[in-house]
Amino acid sequence: MKVKKVLASVLSVAMISSLVACGNAATETQTAGSSDTQQAVTKTEEAKTEETAASSDVTDTITIMVPPITGDYVDLLGGWISEFNKEYPNITIDVISTSWDDHTEKLTTMALAGEAPDIAEVSYAAIGSYVENGTAIDISKYIDPERLSDYDQNALDYMTLEGTLYGLPLYITIQALGGNREMLEAAGADVTKIQTSGWTYDQFLDVIKNGTTSDRFGFVFANAGATTQDFINIFGVAAGITSSFTQDLKYSYTSDNMLSLLEAVETMTSSGYMPNYAVEAGQRLVMLQTGQTMLTGKAMPLFENNIKRNIEKMQAKDPEAVEGTIEMEYVFLPVPTMDNATASVFGTVDGMIALRNNNTTDEHLQNVLKFMDFLCSGERAATVDNAVYLTGVCESARKAQESFELDQSDENAAAVAYAISKVVAPPTGISAEQSANAKTMMDETIVPKFQALLAGETTAKDVYDAICTEAYKLFGEENCASGWIK
């Protein structure tokens, strides 16, 4: 009986100890939380720096997390790491390769666990979330100012939030529409003119109306799930909405422009020019390649290459070719412009940001920035820019691009030049909180309501009213745009 009691006591003590240990860990976190977070983190970093600075040739390990930015990016990264290691043999680089589908979720989870990679690929719009949770790092302290001058200021602006630079730009993409030249011309579109001087929404509506047949849509935009956001961002410029916030930092989607955009969607789906069901991202390109649609979005210049390669496979009877592929000439087109709106094209910058984790020290961050700068400049950046058929966002990348010849038609090159000239950078001064709230609005209200609009189950006005109601709650009515914004 006594033995039983002893064993029971031992087990109880073991259980309580593990609980207390857990409790202590939680308490430590809580204590840090009650004090000034930033100060606490800086102190830790300083302490660790002193420790590591004691020996000058200490080894360092940097972790980088990237999706397949280009098809073979992760393979190429291996070669670039070897190149980097020739100059910095003491720095080891660990690569975490992700897919586009799980990249953001994986990164968010790791960041919130305090185990973020040192470097991660993000779109500029996502930076706010990492600033909000305290893992994004002001990189300007750790990079040589001379190196920073290599990057275009407008591209750096995308990676800046509330005046703080959180990352380096890698490439700028322009996202608009792509189509089948023959079908578009048969539907009455002056393709070459549109590519170099844009088109109105009324012209666009006429063309997709003429291009719609019993077995073909005039226009298909990928809009299943999260890609709905692409439609709002990319086609939103047609109504003059170039960002979630106006230049005076008011929330844009409560403006009359949004109502016009939603009414346009209502017109296109109810008339049958556009499907009234969700289309997956991969599906819209297949529909273009097989002639099931005349025009598609989102489209990028690099699709010209994808479509050419697919046609070659079809001609060579390669089983990898998309089934039902037709011969076509791909044309890149700007998004049309509605009355009273200024012609613009949606552009976005993706780049690398530095993130704080449990091992972050000042010396480590200096190494992180060395590698980040190495990846975002020169031939590395040029390789990415060439793959997306666009010009680099830093001088050294543009220089490296000079020797590269793009397999791009002159007309599409002219369309790209026109589109780049119409990209409007987001306003400066958007706070991390505004950015995070805009994401919540998009995911919880706009995307779900938009899906119902697509299915014809609600009206543009009802969707608009619902957006306004939620936005007023979240941002306050005085911080939301009203009337028509220019």
Next chain:
Amino acid sequence: MKKQEIHNKNLSKTRYHMADNISGWGFIGVAVAVFVIFTLYPVISAVITSFQEYKPFGSEFVGFENYITALGNDLFWKSIKNTLVYTVVVIPLSLILSFSIAIMIVPFTKNVQSVFKGIYYLPGIASGVAISVVWLWLYDASPNGIFNRVLALFGTTSQNWLSSSKTAMLSLIIMALLSSHGANIIIYIAALHGIDNTYYEAAEMDGAKFFQKIRYIVLPMCRPTTLFLLVTGVIGSFQVFMNAYMMTGGGPDNNTTMIGLLIFNNAFTYGKYGLACAQAILLAIVITALTTLQFKLMGEDIEY
């Protein structure tokens, strides 16, 4: 002398029991350690986090703010309603379906039963993601979609299965009903085998028909199994996440946003761990209340 003998005998008995007890405590200790590390600690941690605005490098205590936010959020209540609708339809239908199939399988020989059990259990071992992809293909809203082609044979127009508020929830329910009842069937078959033949023989002598035997013998004798499947089914259904995540993403208009998906989004999409934990605790309370209610209504006269 006699006293000494008795003492020695007791001592060896104690040693024997002690050796026996050590191994028993050892086995329990492992289970307890696993429970503490993988269940108790996460639960306690979730409760603590639910009172914080979580940040990886310094969380802030915010009292009941996360609970107030959760309870004041329309989407939270909508997701609870969606989950309830899903549960109320899927669980009873799934039990009826599993019970009916089990009844039909039992009369076969052991080998034939094994074949059927294997066939029905097969979807259970397949990856849920792979199954979802197959169902996405079946529900393709274009006229080329499999279900739409079938409808076209009857002259019906194509349905917007996953994108319409009218059919999205129904589509998830059909998917759940047709791809996840293998385990229930096996458990019901085991319960049916456990019913003594004498009951059936007595009933036959009294002239009972097939449905009378089902009603007066099988259903009452299977009641503990039904209660078990009902309780675990409801708990599982309230935690359902993957179907909505993979198939609809919660749309259209959040009509298929289940509470599990909402918690996931708050935690891993928006990084609001505190709010997600508060919602998870509220979900646990709802599940506990429902389980208690089920035991009250069905479990009082059940002996295990």
